[in-house]
Amino acid sequence: MPTSKTLFPFPIDGAFHPVFLGPVKAQWTSAAERKGFSLIGRAVDRLHVVLGCHTCGQPTLKRINVVRDHAPECPHCIAARRAEAARKMGARLIAPDPQGDRHYGVYEFACGHTGRRQHHRVERAAAGGHGLGCETCTEARHAAEAEARDWQLIGRARRRHPGYRRYAHTCGHRQDVAVANMRHGDVDCAGCGESWASKPSQIYLFDFTLPDLPVVKLGFSSNPSFRLRQVQRDPGQTQGKLLRAIPIESGHRAICIEKALHAHIRAHCPDLIVPPALFRGPIRTTSEIYHHHARSYIQALLEAVAAGWDPSASGSPDNAAA
Numbered sequence: 001m002p003t004s005k006t007l008f009p010f011p012i013d014g015a016f017h018p019v020f021l022g023p024v025k026a027q028w029t030s031a032a033e034r035k036g037f038s039l040i041g042r043a044v045d046r047l048h049v050v051l052g053c054h055t056c057g058q059p060t061l062k063r064i065n066v067v068r069d070h071a072p073e074c075p076h077c078i079a080a081r082r083a084e085a086a087r088k089m090g091a092r093l094i095a096p097d098p099q100g101d102r103h104y105g106v107y108e109f110a111c112g113h114t115g116r117r118q119h120h121r122v123e124r125a126a127a128g129g130h131g132l133g134c135e136t137c138t139e140a141r142h143a144a145e146a147e148a149r150d151w152q153l154i155g156r157a158r159r160r161h162p163g164y165r166r167y168a169h170t171c172g173h174r175q176d177v178a179v180a181n182m183r184h185g186d187v188d189c190a191g192c193g194e195s196w197a198s199k200p201s202q203i204y205l206f207d208f209t210l211p212d213l214p215v216v217k218l219g220f221s222s223n224p225s226f227r228l229r230q231v232q233r234d235p236g237q238t239q240g241k242l243l244r245a246i247p248i249e250s251g252h253r254a255i256c257i258e259k260a261l262h263a264h265i266r267a268h269c270p271d272l273i274v275p276p277a278l279f280r281g282p283i284r285t286t287s288e289i290y291h292h293h294a295r296s297y298i299q300a301l302l303e304a305v306a307a308g309w310d311p312s313a314s315g316s317p318d319n320a321a322a
Ligand SMILES: [Zn+2]
Pocket: 053, 054, 055, 056, 057, 058, 074, 075, 076, 077, 078
């Protein structure tokens, strides 16, 4: 049986293909129907048929043995699914993989940078409501976080751990540090001995506007104004303000006081705690966030700390003042 000179009058998978003259077996048609396709005809050579997808209506070329023995897939439906997953995350699938792996593609992210991604990971991230992280932006953020701590990001860590990078201190010493520790300034320089634990710190109170919910955040940092910028995903929306910061002689002392203050509030006024589900999107934090009406109460606790009250010792600020 010959391949005809006649072409199918519509593009199939983006190209015009010749009709193959020959009978269509009933079992191929029924196999195609069972698997979600109409069998339109034979094409190209004795091995191929044209299927019409029941979901999207588009034609696709398949080998007969795939139709008969396997689960044929519609490339148009797959492409639409991937495009939709990318769109959900503000990204676009812009090209096939330059390395030729059909499981990968080149995506353009919301920030305008591009990167190679595995399609099914993109779809999984979209289904799970996760973002599509951009390495370029992530590294730029890590570099800025390091600069705020007097360190410089120089590249990959010596140790094989995705959470670490290599940094240079202002003294010239280089070492691996966990990205999360650098972000919070929890880093000791093994070269000159400067330590976050002994470095002066501050206890702060921030004010944020979540959608329909004003809140405050109590925490510690050696650099509250940097922390304020960094903790907000979209500062235009959350409009964070620093309400109060009190100096503490060391990072170690600050972390003890902060923990004790949270415990004090939890023990005396648990109603002030905002459930994490309400702030997890707009504010990057794992520690407690409180309702806005807790503001004056927490301010009073901070004033007591500034006046010498030690919340990590037992007792309330009133009887501790004695
Ligand atoms: Zn389809």
